[in-house]
Amino acid sequence: MKTAADGDLIRRINRHRVLTEIRRRGTVARVDIAAATALSPATVTTVTGELLDAGLIEIAEDGEAARRGSATLSARGRPRVLLRLNPAACHVAGVKIAMHQVSVWISDFAGNLVRSIMVPVRANRQPPEVVADLVEDALRQACVGAGLKLAEIAGIGLGVPGFIDFSAGICHWSPVFGEGPVALRSLMTERLGRPVFVDNDANLATYAELWRGAGRGHDNFLVVTVEHGVGMGAVVGGQLYRGSKGFGSEFGHTKVARGGALCRCGQRGCLEAYVADFAILREAGDLLSLGDLDDPFEVQRGLDRLAEMARAGDPEVRRIHERAGEMLGLGIANLINLFDPALVILSGERMQLYEFYEAAMLAAARDNVLSVHRDRTPIQVNRWGDEVWAWGAAALALHELHLPPLEERRAV
Amino acid sequence: MKTAADGDLIRRINRHRVLTEIRRRGTVARVDIAAATALSPATVTTVTGELLDAGLIEIAEDGEAARRGSATLSARGRPRVLLRLNPAACHVAGVKIAMHQVSVWISDFAGNLVRSIMVPVRANRQPPEVVADLVEDALRQACVGAGLKLAEIAGIGLGVPGFIDFSAGICHWSPVFGEGPVALRSLMTERLGRPVFVDNDANLATYAELWRGAGRGHDNFLVVTVEHGVGMGAVVGGQLYRGSKGFGSEFGHTKVARGGALCRCGQRGCLEAYVADFAILREAGDLLSLGDLDDPFEVQRGLDRLAEMARAGDPEVRRIHERAGEMLGLGIANLINLFDPALVILSGERMQLYEFYEAAMLAAARDNVLSVHRDRTPIQVNRWGDEVWAWGAAALALHELHLPPLEERRAV
Numbered sequence: 001m002k003t004a005a006d007g008d009l010i011r012r013i014n015r016h017r018v019l020t021e022i023r024r025r026g027t028v029a030r031v032d033i034a035a036a037t038a039l040s041p042a043t044v045t046t047v048t049g050e051l052l053d054a055g056l057i058e059i060a061e062d063g064e065a066a067r068r069g070s071a072t073l074s075a076r077g078r079p080r081v082l083l084r085l086n087p088a089a090c091h092v093a094g095v096k097i098a099m100h101q102v103s104v105w106i107s108d109f110a111g112n113l114v115r116s117i118m119v120p121v122r123a124n125r126q127p128p129e130v131v132a133d134l135v136e137d138a139l140r141q142a143c144v145g146a147g148l149k150l151a152e153i154a155g156i157g158l159g160v161p162g163f164i165d166f167s168a169g170i171c172h173w174s175p176v177f178g179e180g181p182v183a184l185r186s187l188m189t190e191r192l193g194r195p196v197f198v199d200n201d202a203n204l205a206t207y208a209e210l211w212r213g214a215g216r217g218h219d220n221f222l223v224v225t226v227e228h229g230v231g232m233g234a235v236v237g238g239q240l241y242r243g244s245k246g247f248g249s250e251f252g253h254t255k256v257a258r259g260g261a262l263c264r265c266g267q268r269g270c271l272e273a274y275v276a277d278f279a280i281l282r283e284a285g286d287l288l289s290l291g292d293l294d295d296p297f298e299v300q301r302g303l304d305r306l307a308e309m310a311r312a313g314d315p316e317v318r319r320i321h322e323r324a325g326e327m328l329g330l331g332i333a334n335l336i337n338l339f340d341p342a343l344v345i346l347s348g349e350r351m352q353l354y355e356f357y358e359a360a361m362l363a364a365a366r367d368n369v370l371s372v373h374r375d376r377t378p379i380q381v382n383r384w385g386d387e388v389w390a391w392g393a394a395a396l397a398l399h400e401l402h403l404p405p406l407e408e409r410r411a412v
Numbered sequence: 413m414k415t416a417a418d419g420d421l422i423r424r425i426n427r428h429r430v431l432t433e434i435r436r437r438g439t440v441a442r443v444d445i446a447a448a449t450a451l452s453p454a455t456v457t458t459v460t461g462e463l464l465d466a467g468l469i470e471i472a473e474d475g476e477a478a479r480r481g482s483a484t485l486s487a488r489g490r491p492r493v494l495l496r497l498n499p500a501a502c503h504v505a506g507v508k509i510a511m512h513q514v515s516v517w518i519s520d521f522a523g524n525l526v527r528s529i530m531v532p533v534r535a536n537r538q539p540p541e542v543v544a545d546l547v548e549d550a551l552r553q554a555c556v557g558a559g560l561k562l563a564e565i566a567g568i569g570l571g572v573p574g575f576i577d578f579s580a581g582i583c584h585w586s587p588v589f590g591e592g593p594v595a596l597r598s599l600m601t602e603r604l605g606r607p608v609f610v611d612n613d614a615n616l617a618t619y620a621e622l623w624r625g626a627g628r629g630h631d632n633f634l635v636v637t638v639e640h641g642v643g644m645g646a647v648v649g650g651q652l653y654r655g656s657k658g659f660g661s662e663f664g665h666t667k668v669a670r671g672g673a674l675c676r677c678g679q680r681g682c683l684e685a686y687v688a689d690f691a692i693l694r695e696a697g698d699l700l701s702l703g704d705l706d707d708p709f710e711v712q713r714g715l716d717r718l719a720e721m722a723r724a725g726d727p728e729v730r731r732i733h734e735r736a737g738e739m740l741g742l743g744i745a746n747l748i749n750l751f752d753p754a755l756v757i758l759s760g761e762r763m764q765l766y767e768f769y770e771a772a773m774l775a776a777a778r779d780n781v782l783s784v785h786r787d788r789t790p791i792q793v794n795r796w797g798d799e800v801w802a803w804g805a806a807a808l809a810l811h812e813l814h815l816p817p818l819e820e821r822r823a824v
Contacts, residue, residue, distance in 0.1 A: 010422070163784050172784060220656040232750075236648050243752025244632040245788065253782055254746040258669050258739070267780060327670070334666040338644075338750065340655025368679060370665055372575050372584055376657065 011047075014039060018047045019056065022083055024216055027060050029080040048083060056109070058086040085110040090154040092401070093142070094393020095135055096201060096386075097123055097160050097176050099228055099296035102131065104138040105390035106146045106153070109398070111212060113390055115146040122296055123176040128187060131176070136191040155195040157396030158188060159204040159389060161229055165246050169198045175228060197400045201225070203248065204392030205347045206233025206240055211395040213388075214380055218342045222335055224251060225348035226328070228299075230272045234339060252276065256330050274327035277303060277350065283320045303353075310356045318356060325357025329364025336369045336377050347382040354381055423459075426451060430459045431468065434495055436628055439472050441492040460495060468521070470498040497522040502566040504813070505554070506805020507547055508613060508798075509535055509572050509588050511640055511708035514543065516550040517802035518558045518565070521810070523624060525802055527558040534708055535588040540599060543588070548603040567607040569808030570600060571616040571801060573641055577658050581610045587640060609812045613637070615660065616804030617759045618645025618652055623807040625800075626792055630754045634747055636663060637760035638740070640711075642684045646751060664688065668742050686739035689715060689762070695732045715765075722768045730768060737769025741776025748781045748789050759794040766793055 017037045022028055025036075034044045051057045060082040089109035096103045102123065105116040117138045123131050135158075143150050162174030169185020171177060188196040206223040209215035215223070219238045225231040230252035234241040242248050252272035253265055260269030264278060273279050281293055281302045288305055291298045309317040332344055346354070358381075366374060382388065429449045434440055437448075446456045463469045472494040501521035508515045514535065517528040529550045535543050547570075555562050574586025581597020583589060600608040618635040621627035627635070631650045637643040642664035646653040654660050664684035665677055672681030676690060685691050693705055693714045700717055703710045721729040744756055758766070770793075778786060794800065 163782070218656070236653065237651075239649075241648065244630070244754035245752055245784075247752045247782070247784055249751070250749045250782055254749050255742055255780055256667065256670060258672075258742060260670075265782070330667055330670060334746070335750075337662045337666050338747075339661070340657055340659045342656035368667055370575070370659070370662055370677070372657075372659055 014043060014047050015050065018044060019051060022051075022057055023085055023211065027082045027084045029082055031080070033083075052083075055086055056089045057083050060084050087112055090401075091146070091148055091152055092394050092397035093139055093153050093156045094204075094390050094397065095139065095156060095158040096204070096389040096393060097131060097135070097158070097174075098201075099123065099161075099176055100300060102134050102138060103386060103389065104135065104142050105393065106142050106148065107390065107394035111391060111394055111398070113387075114148075115142045116390065117142045117145075118386075124178055124294075124296075128177055128182045128184070132184075132187040132191060135188065139192065150192065150194065153192075153194050155197065155397035155401045156188065156192065157204065157207075157393035157400075158184065158196055158198045159201040159393055159396075160184065160198065161201045161227075161231065163247060163250075164198055164200045164203075166197075166199050166203075166242060167246050169196065171198065195397075195401070197396050199396055200231065200233075200248065201389065201392075202231025203233045203240060204396055205231075205388050206235060206392070207395035207399060208388045208392035209345050209347070209382070210235055210240070211399075212391055213382060213384075214343060214345050220339065220341050221343040221345065222249075222339060222341045223345045223347055224328075224332065224335075226275060226346065226350040227277065227348040229276050230328075230331075231348070232335075234341075236339075251331065251335065254331060254334065256327055256334075271327060271331040275324045275331075280306065280320060280324055283323075284317060287314075287316060303350075307353055307356075310353065321353065321356035322360040325360030326364045328357065329361040329366075330368050332361070332365045332379065333368030336365070336373050340373070341377060344377065344379045345382050346379065347384075347388055349385075351381055351383050354383075426455060426459050427462065430456060431463060431497075434463075434469055435497055435623065439494045439496045441494055443492070445495075464495075467498055468501045469495050472496050499524055502813075503558070503560055503564055504806050504809035505551055505565050505568045506616075506802050506809065507551065507568060507570040508616070508801040508805060509543060509547070509570070509586075510613075511535065511573075511588055512712060514546050514550060515798060515801065516547065516554050517805065518554050518560065519802065519806035523803060523806055523810070525799075526560075527554045528802065529554045529557075530798075536590055536706075536708075540589055540594045540596070544596075544599040544603060547600065551604065562604065562606065565604075565606050567609065567809035567813045568600065568604065569616065569619075569805035569812075570596065570608055570610045571613040571805055571808075572596065572610065573613045573639075573643065575659060575662075576610055576612045576615075578609075578611050578615075578654060579658050581608065583610065607809075607813070609808050611808055612643065612645075612660065613801065613804075614643025615645045615652060616808055617643075617800050618647060618804070619807035619811060620800045620804035621757050621759070621794070622647055622652070623810075624803055625794060625796075626755060626757050632751065632753050633755040633757065634661075634751055634753045635757045635759055636740075636744065636747070638687060638758065638762040639689065639760040641688050642740075642743075643760070644747075646753075648751075663743065663747065666743060666746065668739055668746075683739060683743045687736045687743075692718065692732060692736055695735075696729060699726075699728060715762075719765055722765065733765065733768035734772040737772030738776045740769065741773040741778075742780050744773070744777045744791065745780030748777070748785050752785070753789060756789065756791045757794055758791065759796075759800055761797075763793055763795050766795075 021033050021036050030044050034041045087108035087110040092107055094105045102119045106114045119134055119138050160171050160174050163172040171182040171184045184198045185196050202225045205225050209223050215221045221235050223233045232249045232251035234249045253270045255269040256271050257269040261273040262268055263270035263273035284306055288302055290302045433445050433448050442456050446453045499520035499522040504519055506517045514531045518526045531546055531550050572583050572586050575584040583594040583596045596610045597608045614637045617637050621635050627633045633647050635645040644661045644663035646661045665682045667681040668683050669681040673685040674680055675682035675685035700714055702714045
């Protein structure tokens, strides 16, 4: 029978804490690790020694230490040894399947991008098996480009919009696959023979923020993604919140108007029905004379045209964005009232249009939060592009490969 | 410097796990504790021995063991020793300050009610100091009745509706105090000299469900309380969720209708503005010819009258309740979409009128959740009366007095 509390467990817990601290900080001295983890300096020295021997961390180069100047000197004036993740410890891959393209990135252990490939494909025109084939081909070619064998990829994080059962690796519904569940993890592991982790794309963006973005160092924050749909990831107690059935937080289909606009899901008044691509284009339909909006390329064209008109100051287009901003602000106010987060981060491709709805969104959020939250919960926009998905998918894979011991994760 | 991972920490972690398991189960055999906690049988024997010596647990009486019959026999046919909390280990007090009364309960370590006192008082007519005096007097008298000295009360859990900063023990706003923050914990510790824990009353109801109610054994569930206002408590990862600034989840002021009904908070479209007492009475104003609705006794009279009319089948009153139910269902659907809880528990005094809005509420919840949640997230009503507050306040005090070691609680 397993004994949870023995010396081995303690070593694993300490190892995970130290590694997490180094990852969060980027470059850090042992004394700061001790202060942040409440471990003794002796324990930190032992654990970092083990991690150095295992090749998971390395001593930061002299150049970097020199660049940081006096910050690298200890109280006694001796130069401090700075530690960081060893980029060469392993490689992971990130994959995002979007409406109009499949993207593959290879990253090192420190999250640096090594190689990427984008394949334009309307995924919803193809059966899932063909999409899986394309992902495999792109990944194999990216490996060749990176000078790696597929067997050297430690794990693959795969992001898809829609309802994903993370633990089973099944996509229950996604606009990129149409009807019916797709056993995405088994489809991919069959082809690749490597560990694959499948997640909602909003969760990937959340991992990116947690590991490398504005969420680093916060225990409770929310990420809202606006693009084809409106997604969300919640970090609670420093961990991605997955909910009781693994569906996590679905922000896009919370209702902001009883009996309101018709949503793609068939219900009325969903936030998505006011804010997502299809909603904006539906409102602007008469102005744009668009073709088939089930065609992702046509959607892309429509959005580009809309951005152009907004920039030219078209008052109708401006009003459309303002209303979307107002609804988004109302929804975000609800989130702030419910989660009391330290920070709300907006992300996703539609942030390129942010300037046109920012003012309306912030005003609506401010007007609709409890007075105790007013001006105390920053709403921050992340304009990083595809990088966010690369980072998120890599972070998902790294996270799953370096999970804390079970005993650290279970609820008490 | 503190070392987080040493033998003493392990002992404390194990002790807390075993005690939590016994508390959750009520009566349990060592072998089942081992299975549930993943601790070895030897460790469980050591830890339960220490807890028995400390008087925190006891061996269940023969009568109870006999009543459980064959379930108490081990695989080898020997009777199993069943353990449970020792009620006499300590006593705690629970206090609830409501609009129309102050209630005080004394409970033993197992949560059994020992003595209670209710003082009818319109708290909002009195300055906070007078309310604190009344709480003190009621508690002192309850102690006399229970044959205890005040010094024997290990801790006091105090619940108030409104915005509470739990860690500071400050009530920022409450309908029972009117304007301005009230330093409730210091007001009470001055008078009582015992540890006092101040919390939102919805959080108390949540503790009651977590410790003794339908939430026992669930890691993620929500409690929604409907009475003077609409409150909420969220359990995430087995712990009450407090948010980043300590305000936790404020469900009552999430918006369900953009630009909708005016709420007491001054904003429009809040769920409370459709569901709380004041909203129901406002709608029914013409039917009831009520007096001053700032008077909690008048509110009580109005609600009783409304219940009577609903029972008599008055169609207008029925419609008022149905609309409230519909809005509540919409709000609960939003919660299910956002939190993916294992269970939603409805609680609070207004559950006495539940029969009049149940159908509308359940239909609206069902119509507005994502299809993946439909019929998979039970909504359960808790009709226990004031007992819920007694239990919640006692559970809060017991929880705070027997917190897990810090290292078990911190985020990784």
